[in-house]
Amino acid sequence: MTMLLSHSVGAGPAAAPRSNEVVHRRCTAVAHATRQKSGASTSKTSDVDVDGRGPTMQSSTRGRTKAGDITKRETKPHKARPPKESAPQGDDAGEAGEGLEGLDELLADEGAVRQLRTSLLASLSAQHEQAMRSEQMTPTTPDAEASGSPPALPAGAATITADRRTTTPKHNTDKSATINGDGAAAGVPLVVLKKDKARLFVSGNPMVYGGAVDCVIARPPPGIGEPVMVTDASRRPVGWGVYNPHSMFRVRLFQMQSEVEADPRVALNVPALVQLRVRQAVELRRALGLPSADTNVYRLINSEGDRLSGLVADVLGDTVVVQAGAGWVQRYRQDVESAIRAATGLTRVVWRPLWRILQEEGLQPPDEAAEADTGTETEMLEVREAGLRLLASPKGQKTGFYADQRDSRGFLAGLVRAQAAAGLPVSVLDLCCYSGGFGLAAAAAGATRVLGVDSSEPAVKLATANAELNGLSATASFVRADISDFMKAAVAQGQQYDVVVLDPPKLAPDRSALARARIKYLRLNTLAMRLVRPGGLLMTCSCSGAMTQSNEFVGMVVEAAQQVGRQPTLLREAGAAADHVLNPAYPEGEYLTNVTMRLL
Structure with a gap:
């Protein structure tokens, strides 16, 4: 596949290096200060200051880096001048796929494992000492960076080529990026965090925002997806991950240092x-x-x-x-x-x-x-969920199927099945039905009448085909309509259902849109509640991460009930299905809320 990158990258872990090399920002100041301390070593395991909270533990930010953490330099608009790197060719391009070759043999040799672990830890010390010896490393001042001009150089320093972010001594051409037997790893880029920022990642938060980064030491500058070591301000290792100079997520951490020490087999090896x-x-x-x-x-x-x-x-x-x-x-x-x-x-x-x-x-x-x-x-592919035969398109919405609502569809089917077993008729209205998942699950469980509504003609056709595929066409039907217009007309006609499912698309793409989205959610839910018979059920959803992470969704539903004079009872509040696993240190991964309420 042909790719056009701001930084040309190859398929392997590292693109071919260019002659220029990089060192930057305030790292040099730290280097000169540290050089005054003879015998200083940074190879030991990090013992960062932990206050028991990372950004993920603070209710006010729900795991995000505060806006103030992003420096003016990081947020200032600029036209980046991307480094010119060439993708690896021939045999070099194939090295990325070697992965875990020889891993079993390595495990069998405990001495080799110990040696690799020692090498990884020693590499940071070696790189640090090399940085200390370098007389070309010069702090980049804000003024110089803002103007794009090179920083002032000490007497006798090598000629520097600047590209707004980094300064590059031309004569230093060390291109090694491997950890060899004596612990040398001069080619592994270092991302140094600002003072006290390392504590944010102790809990396992994988996202290193640009505002948390003090400087990057690398030769050549790391490109998109290149493995880097992340250290605290004192150069003690925090972990490693992949770098992206363009992304707000400057580093995505893959392993914390404690994991590397316990098992170094895949350290700094993305394919593995x-x-x-x-x-x-x-x-x-x-x-x-x-x-x-x-x-x-x-x-x-x-x-x-x-x-x-x-x-x-x-x-x-x-x-x-x-x-x-x-x-x-x-x-x-x-x-x-x-x-x-x-x-x-x-x-x-x-x-x-x-x-x-x-x-x-x-x-x-x-x-x-x-x-x-x-x-x-x-x-179209035919798939199965809970025994239902369903059509899905690999090029459809999301990945072609909303597997995240599987558990909630099963919950709804259980409620309908219990009612049907008691000989009670159950009517279901499925709003924003897409391929008919909720409605068909209810129909298969014994619902007597199901109506699905979606504004997309392809979605309605897909849902209709799914009903036919399962022999449920006599029970389930689907129509194309704007759901707001449909609900207003249905309310005017006095229609009511035993169960109403409301699963609209994402209304709040980010926190800045949350206030406006809340108004839309409130309006949709008040309309939906008017269509629920007394004692009936409303299953209402939000797939907006900003809404879910704000913990405002249930409160909004209760407010909607108050506006229409209904008394809600919360039966269930759930997220995505169990296969949508989460990292507890990264609550931003939570995006779906599914709430089921009885309305009197």
Whole structure:
């Protein structure tokens, strides 16, 4: 696949280095100060200041870095001058896929494991000492950086080439990025955090925002997806991850230093780590009973939850649909696909780059004619969920199927089944029905009448086809309409249902839109409640992460009930299905809220 990158990158862990090298910002000041202390060492394990709270533990920020943490320099608009790197060619390009080759042999040799661990720790010390010896490292002043001019140089310093962010001594051409037997690792880039920022990541938060970074020491400058070591302000290791000079997420951490010390096999090796994490994700889904005889559509990899930030993959029968939502994922596409095939035994992978996000990560979409993709717009796959046969498109909404609501569809089916078993008729209104998941689950459980509404004609056709596929056309029907207009007309006609499901699209893409989104949610829910018969049920949802993380959704639903004079009883509040695993240190991964209430 042809890629146009702001920094040209290869398929492997590191692009071919250029002659220029980088060192920057205030690191030099730290280096000169540290050099005055003879015998200083930074190779020991970090004992960062921990106050018991990271950003993820503070209710006011819900895990985000505060806005004030982002420096003016980081947020100031500028036209970056990307480094000119060339992608590895020939044999070099293939080295990225070697992954865990020889891993078993390495494990069998305990001495080799100890040596590798020692080498990794010693590498930081070696790199630090080398930085201390360098007389070319000069702090970049804010004025110089803002103007794009090179900083002032000490007498006798080498000529510096500046690119707004970094200064590069031309004569230093050390290109090594390997950890060899004597512990040297001069080519591994260092990302040094600001003072006291390391504590934010002790709990396992994987996202290092640009505002937390003090400086980067690297030769050449790290590009998109390049492995880097992250240290605290004293150069004590915090962990390692992948770098992106363009992203607000400057580093996505893959391993904390304690993990590296315990098991160094995949340290600084992105293909090997991907292979390991994908295998762990598959094993976890099997523990959850997925796939099973009656369900073969599910979330396989859930970004930060599976510790592969930016990577999402869903299994649709015998096909895996991958969403690439980070620059490193796109760079290591071949490694990701290979790892998925090896771990699942499924050979077909449909790759779906999220270009709106990837452009923010410094990538540009290739010409559509050059973009190879194994999916097609009209292709339909048949999958199974709880025994229902359903059609899904690998090129449809999300990955083609909303597996995140599987548990909630099962909950609704259980409620309907209980009513039907008691001989009670159950009518269901499924608003924003898409492929008919909720309505068809209710129909299969014994609902006497199901009506689905969606504003998308393709969605209505898909839901209708799914009803026919399961022999439920006599019970379930679907119409195209704007849901607000539909509900207003239905209220005017005095229509009421035993169960109303309201599952609108994302209304708050970020926190800045939350206030406006809350008004929309309130209006939709007041209309929906007017369509619920006394004693009936409302299942209402929000897939807006900003709303879910604000903990305002239930309160908004209660307010809607008060506005229409209904008395709500909360039966259930849930998130995404169990296969959408979460990293507890990163609550931003929570996005879905599903609330079921009885309305008197």
